[in-house]
Amino acid sequence: MTVALFVPCYIDQFFPQVAVATLELLESLGLDVVFPDGQTCCGQPMANTGCNSDTAPVARRFVELFAGYDAVICPSGSCTAMVRHHYAEYFADDDPAFTSVRDRTFELCEYIHDVHGGRIPDVCFPHRVSVHQSCHGLRELGLGSQSERMVQRPDKVAAVLNQVQGIELMPLTRVDECCGFGGTFAVNEADVSAAMGRDRIADHSGSGSEVIVSADMSCLMHLQGILRRQQNRLQVMHVSEVLVGRELETAPLAAAQRS
Known part of the structure; x- marks a missing residue:
């Protein structure tokens, strides 16, 4: 194709x-x-x-x-x-x-x-991962289930990630909660947006995750900014980077401080 x-x-x-x-x-x-x-x-x-x-x-x-x-x-x-x-x-x-x-x-x-049948090439990512589902992905594309509707859907992001060798998907308390970014919402309602982001980071950190993975880099951009300000060692990666076996940064805080 x-x-x-x-x-x-x-x-x-x-x-x-x-x-x-x-x-x-x-x-x-x-x-x-x-x-x-x-x-x-x-x-x-x-x-x-x-x-x-x-x-x-x-x-x-x-x-x-x-x-x-x-x-x-x-x-x-x-x-x-x-x-x-x-x-x-x-x-x-x-x-x-x-x-x-x-x-x-x-x-x-x-x-x-x-x-494409759900299969990916052999790749290894030996890390603890927690998945952030974006609102658009869940509520408009149906990439997984949402708690406000009694409709069960397969988690398509997790299903693909589960094929990666060595990966461990860590469970979250609130799997479908918004990160607070929302594009211009993060500008117009900055305090609310940041508070929502901190809540999501607390959930991911509490899971024991090493890296937050998402299919939406916009959400991860928002969460990454908060992580850097918190000097939190939790990292973010787009799902594509995991699926091709990219490595985690060895010193993410040092890189954040340089930037």
């Missing part, structure tokens, strides 16, 4: 290693991966702040670039959810390019679990 890799703008700018790990992972699955030139943002930040007229051309550009591929794969639940669930207002219902892109856009773990 020929799949297109969509790299969210914040990953491109701040966490390019996640994009590289995603590419390596997809190629190791035997996929022909294309990175369409000219891709930019999915438009989610503008849409979330009510700037629909600014979002529309970004959405149209996205569909124009990514139409025609067997699948579009994105290492972000929130950006995937934007395309799948919030692009409809910018297109006609019968627009063939839009419906094709909408129906063929997948979050990374979702694609591996649902489309």
Whole structure:
């Protein structure tokens, strides 16, 4: 299959290693991966702040670039959810390019679990890991169960991670609680956002985890900032980095202090 890799703008700018790990992972699955030139943002930040007229051309550009591929794969639940669930207002219902892109856009773990048969290449990550499920991943993409609904769903992120040799998934007290980031929410309600983040870190730290793993680097960016301010040795990694066997930093606090 020929799949297109969509790299969210914040990953491109701040966490390019996640994009590289995603590419390596997809190629190791035997996929022909294309990175369409000219891709930019999915438009989610503008849409979330009510700037629909600014979002529309970004959405149209996205569909124009990514139409025609067997699948579009994105290492972000929130950006995937934007395309799948919030692009409809910018297109006609019968627009063939839009419906094709909408129906063929997948979050990374979702694609591996649902489309590619759930198998990953042999890789080892001998560490204690706790999984943070993003709100978009759970509540819009159905990557796992959510406590406010009596609907049981498989945890697709954990199912993929469980195949990694040597990994130990640590249980959390509140498995589906928001980290508090929420994009512009973290700016408009900074104190509430930080308090929610500290609560999540306390839960992950209490589990005995060495590293918080998530399918959404935006959540991890928020939690990483709080960890650094706390001088907490707990680390964060995107799921793609674990699935290609990246190593943990040997001295994360020293690296944080240098930055």
